[in-house]
Amino acid sequence: MARPTYGIVQAMQSLRLYSPSSYRLAAPALRRQARGYATETGNTTGDVQSSSDLPPTDLPSTEPPATELSSTQPPSAAPPLAEAPPSEIPPAVKAAPEINFDRFNAQPARIVPASPSYFSGSPRFIDNVLKLESLQAKYASLPTVGAGEAPRMAWFKLAQFRDYVGEPVPMKKYKSLLKILQRLNRIQPEMVPGEVRSELNNFLRPGNPYAAQNVPRTVDENGRARAKGKRKESTAVVQLVEGEGEIMVNGKSLVEMFQRVHDRESALWALRSTQRMDKYNAWITVKGGGVTGQAEAITLAIARALLLHEPGLKPVLRKAGVITVDARRVERKKPGHVKARKMPTWVKR
Amino acid sequence: MASAWCWSCLSRLRPTPRAILPPPAVTPRITSAPFHSTAVQYANPTKKKSSLVATKYRQGQVLKRKKKAKTERARPPAVGERKALRKRIVLSNPNALEVEGMKDLSPETMVDSRLRGSVVGLPVPMLERLRAVQAFKPKQGWSIFRRPGTVLRRDTIEMGRLFEKISGDGDAPEKGKVIKKIITGMKGSGKTVHLLQAMTMGFLKNWVVITVPDARDLVSGDTAYSPVEGSKPTQYVQPNAVSALLTRTVEANRQVLSTLKVSQKHPGLSGLKPTSTLEDLAKLGFQDAAIAWTVFQALWTELNATAAAPGMENNFEARPPMLVAVDGLAHWMTETAYRDADFKPVHAHDLIFVQHFLSLLKSGQSLKNGGMLLYATSTSNNPSNYSLEVGLNQLAARQAGIAPTSEEYPQPEAYSNPNARVLDLFKPATGKESALELQTLGGLARDETRGFLEYFAHSGLLRESVNEEWVGEKWTLSGGGIIGELEKLGRHVRTAAQPVAQPVAAAN
Numbered sequence: 001m002a003r004p005t006y007g008i009v010q011a012m013q014s015l016r017l018y019s020p021s022s023y024r025l026a027a028p029a030l031r032r033q034a035r036g037y038a039t040e041t042g043n044t045t046g047d048v049q050s051s052s053d054l055p056p057t058d059l060p061s062t063e064p065p066a067t068e069l070s071s072t073q074p075p076s077a078a079p080p081l082a083e084a085p086p087s088e089i090p091p092a093v094k095a096a097p098e099i100n101f102d103r104f105n106a107q108p109a110r111i112v113p114a115s116p117s118y119f120s121g122s123p124r125f126i127d128n129v130l131k132l133e134s135l136q137a138k139y140a141s142l143p144t145v146g147a148g149e150a151p152r153m154a155w156f157k158l159a160q161f162r163d164y165v166g167e168p169v170p171m172k173k174y175k176s177l178l179k180i181l182q183r184l185n186r187i188q189p190e191m192v193p194g195e196v197r198s199e200l201n202n203f204l205r206p207g208n209p210y211a212a213q214n215v216p217r218t219v220d221e222n223g224r225a226r227a228k229g230k231r232k233e234s235t236a237v238v239q240l241v242e243g244e245g246e247i248m249v250n251g252k253s254l255v256e257m258f259q260r261v262h263d264r265e266s267a268l269w270a271l272r273s274t275q276r277m278d279k280y281n282a283w284i285t286v287k288g289g290g291v292t293g294q295a296e297a298i299t300l301a302i303a304r305a306l307l308l309h310e311p312g313l314k315p316v317l318r319k320a321g322v323i324t325v326d327a328r329r330v331e332r333k334k335p336g337h338v339k340a341r342k343m344p345t346w347v348k349r
Numbered sequence: 350m351a352s353a354w355c356w357s358c359l360s361r362l363r364p365t366p367r368a369i370l371p372p373p374a375v376t377p378r379i380t381s382a383p384f385h386s387t388a389v390q391y392a393n394p395t396k397k398k399s400s401l402v403a404t405k406y407r408q409g410q411v412l413k414r415k416k417k418a419k420t421e422r423a424r425p426p427a428v429g430e431r432k433a434l435r436k437r438i439v440l441s442n443p444n445a446l447e448v449e450g451m452k453d454l455s456p457e458t459m460v461d462s463r464l465r466g467s468v469v470g471l472p473v474p475m476l477e478r479l480r481a482v483q484a485f486k487p488k489q490g491w492s493i494f495r496r497p498g499t500v501l502r503r504d505t506i507e508m509g510r511l512f513e514k515i516s517g518d519g520d521a522p523e524k525g526k527v528i529k530k531i532i533t534g535m536k537g538s539g540k541t542v543h544l545l546q547a548m549t550m551g552f553l554k555n556w557v558v559i560t561v562p563d564a565r566d567l568v569s570g571d572t573a574y575s576p577v578e579g580s581k582p583t584q585y586v587q588p589n590a591v592s593a594l595l596t597r598t599v600e601a602n603r604q605v606l607s608t609l610k611v612s613q614k615h616p617g618l619s620g621l622k623p624t625s626t627l628e629d630l631a632k633l634g635f636q637d638a639a640i641a642w643t644v645f646q647a648l649w650t651e652l653n654a655t656a657a658a659p660g661m662e663n664n665f666e667a668r669p670p671m672l673v674a675v676d677g678l679a680h681w682m683t684e685t686a687y688r689d690a691d692f693k694p695v696h697a698h699d700l701i702f703v704q705h706f707l708s709l710l711k712s713g714q715s716l717k718n719g720g721m722l723l724y725a726t727s728t729s730n731n732p733s734n735y736s737l738e739v740g741l742n743q744l745a746a747r748q749a750g751i752a753p754t755s756e757e758y759p760q761p762e763a764y765s766n767p768n769a770r771v772l773d774l775f776k777p778a779t780g781k782e783s784a785l786e787l788q789t790l791g792g793l794a795r796d797e798t799r800g801f802l803e804y805f806a807h808s809g810l811l812r813e814s815v816n817e818e819w820v821g822e823k824w825t826l827s828g829g830g831i832i833g834e835l836e837k838l839g840r841h842v843r844t845a846a847q848p849v850a851q852p853v854a855a856a857n
Contacts (some may be wrong), residue, residue, distance in 0.1 A: 244821075245824060265826065
């Protein structure tokens, strides 16, 4: 991440304002220090309004013309080399007032952007990088923890970050920014400075997904166990309570929902294989897909709900094959094929 | 995930026939020269001649195919034979075991709550009469048992008690009352068999049983119809259907009708003598379909008479209560397949036969000598009918205690345009007496389920031990004891799983 800064320095140098007066009077050694952004250089030019009209081309010249002599010289500037008798200061002369750095005395020659990286194409991104880099450099000495022990943070995804900065940031550059973030996140949690923490929080996805702890499901206070199951295109939600084997699917009876006995049996296979058919009541909602898919989605959901009631049944249910998720879906059709894999019949001519 | 193989038929477990002989080698070894190591190469087999034969040089190819020899086909079945086969009702199966200790339905057993959940047989002498009123339907599965029998479920025993009360053994306050019920329920919940049980009880109690076994027959446009002269709006009479109804009634109720004498004057029927019985009266109808409707009206007046007309008091006997059973009510709430003179469909309520039976539901004491009206809906052959649906919902709401003025009382949706005449049928009765009731048949209770499945086991159909757990499982699988589903589960013959022979690892 250090690379882009070099370019920025170049850019900053090229952005220098050509304010004529003070440099001419200053010693060449001091001129370099006075370099800066336009907003800053404006301050340095403070009191030299009278000497303004000279072109910047004589900046390097060390000998100023004689007409430029004046009594109001900046205190930082060295006295001119020639014809300045130091002994002839009148007694009534007062010290110049303190320079007010908050406001300009002079309008700058042209509007200069606040951000040094304004002309870089992605200034907000670069500002962020610079800020993070400076933080990293500042707190480099703090102790860190291993990557695995650092608190888990949900950083912006690339698309979200692009929205955040409003610039088309390439993937690679964002990755390098992430590296800085991760490095800062690895600072030992008790010792993280406030500014680092607040800065890191700017890069989190809204509603930090990892903040919520994954609470293991249990049977609720009314004795209901709720579980979901999927198969093919169907999704089933089962509420299982202790009861005597009454089943309701989408507000209908099991028989109305599944005409085939096979489907009914496969839907209740988890209860049947554990001989719990007359011990539980189930209230089921199922949607999507066809009859078989719905029946088998119910199977999975009932098995999961049953595990909440009786976790000890897991090996039995595993053996019955009802807690294994069948993740198969319909394979897509491909171009050039009649179906997913079928090829058109071969014809000689 | 459930098991991939069919759990009930266990088709995967059936052992595949094992290959006994080793597969024939592709290149047989030469036995005559045992020291040769090279394989024999046979000449290529000769090619079969294709059907396309090039006959001669520079001649087109001719397609020559053998003509298929015509096989003599068996004659198609005679006209009506297929239908007869389809409608055939087989009531016994000599292969089934006889269930020992099975009781018959009788005036004593039909109210005995100790027998609840057991299967009682229909009395054998009653079967012919039940056939006559077409109480049995094909595909009800009577043919898998030795003799027909039905479960005594809670609803059956309650109905038996009603029969007892209305018949008035002793001086019960309900004597001569009319019970009007519409029977609904899920598919396979036993509505038609409930009617069958009611008919049997009616016969046992010497009631007059009048049935319409399939309401659809009257509206499907299969029987002749003609407008009634002078009726406005035009009503239609179906003479052949009425004639058939009279035939059914006489066949089934001969014992009762032959003892009752004519007690009213019927000026429209000239062939009637003062001494003739009601059987004779009804017979006039099926000898001549043209006067069938007049005869039916006369018979109806006779059966509902509470006293004889003046001058005919000699041989008047009190008329028995009546049972009217109709199956497939929804067909009577729509437009029929009949057309009027303007070729507009005729509504079922304009058929005078249908209207007669529907009007019994409305007015107060529609059966003067008491009795029961049982009108069952059907789910297997059922036109969708929004008006009827609303009407039944209103009926159910009233029964649940919701006042017709309340907001929760179900109303037809706006712009749904329900049939006013149909809704009118289900309006709350004004009189206190004999309001229309809705009886919804649900599933069997667990103990009834057990009794029913044990009956299958006793008949030799079921070869599993019927225990509590197994019954509970079947009860759940049948959607809470829906009896039609239980029958499917019970009759499902399953083969015992045969262990698949594991290939023995070859010993070294």
